[in-house]
Amino acid sequence: MTTPQTxxxxxxxxxxxxxxxxHAAIVAAAAELMLTGGEVTMPKVARAALVAEATAYRYFPxxxxxxxxAMADTLPAPGEALAAVADSADPVVxxxxxxxxxxxxxxxxxxxVRAMIAATIVRPGSASTRPxxxxxxxxxxxxxxxxxxxxxxxxxxxxxxxxxxxDLSVVMGAEALFSLMDLNGLTPEEAVAGIVRTAxxxxxxxxxxx
Numbered sequence: 079m080t081t082p083q084t085x086x087x088x089x090x091x092x093x094x095x096x097x098x099x100x101h102a103a104i105v106a107a108a109a110e111l112m113l114t115g116g117e118v119t120m121p122k123v124a125r126a127a128l129v130a131e132a133t134a135y136r137y138f139p140x141x142x143x144x145x146x147x148a149m150a151d152t153l154p155a156p157g158e159a160l161a162a163v164a165d166s167a168d169p170v171v172x173x174x175x176x177x178x179x180x181x182x183x184x185x186x187x188x189x190x191v192r193a194m195i196a197a198t199i200v201r202p203g204s205a206s207t208r209p210x211x212x213x214x215x216x217x218x219x220x221x222x223x224x225x226x227x228x229x230x231x232x233x234x235x236x237x238x239x240x241x242x243x244x245d246l247s248v249v250m251g252a253e254a255l256f257s258l259m260d261l262n263g264l265t266p267e268e269a270v271a272g273i274v275r276t277a278x279x280x281x282x283x284x285x286x287x288x
Contacts, residue, residue, distance in 0.1 A: 100129060104127045104134050107127035108126075109151060111126060115187065116189045117193075120144070142193070148190075156215050159218075169223040177250050181270040184252045185266055195253065223285060249277050249280065254276075255270070
């Protein structure tokens with residue numbers, strides 16, 4: 079016996095499609111504003127998406143959750159950051175490449191990144207909404223060294239790499255970049271250079287001279 083198929087009423091289908099279009103428009107507007115590097119707020123996103131601010135909040139409970147989804151669609155894969163040094167297994171060279179890549183990526187999305195950091199400071203439990211791009215970049219940068227040095231089997235190498243990754247996650251973060259710019263008065267280019275210099279110094283000390 080064939081089970082009759084249920085057909086969704088046209089008006090219901092229309093509402094679902096409209097909700098999807100509205101959701102997509104809000105995310106697209108946030109992504110576009112984010113890539114300007116300027117301040118991103120929910121009112122600005124709503125205006126750009128041609129919806130009421132209250133509507134935007136119905137789809138996203140806060141700005142951080144919206145930015146997290148919008149940012150996820152614009153972030154490059156870790157391999158892209160290493161394209162220029164793909165043939166190098168030197169961990170210092172590879173870390174320098176990803177450190178600069180991440181710093182410039184943050185600068186291009188500065189307003190959105192600052193907003194996400196602010197949200198996680200006020201609500202630490204929301205830290206999971208921030209993309210963990212730096213961790214993936216660091217892992218990929220150190221992968222050839224880990225494989226050649228037996229990082230999966232050699233306990234000492236594994237411990238060294240674990241500590242180095244933690245250290246790099248501190249100095250390669252957006253927080254460090256903004257600290258150099260806001261508290262130390264460095265220009266964006268000087269701040270990027272400082273991030274790269276610190277990351278490579280740590281890597282060299284841990285793996286080359288350690």
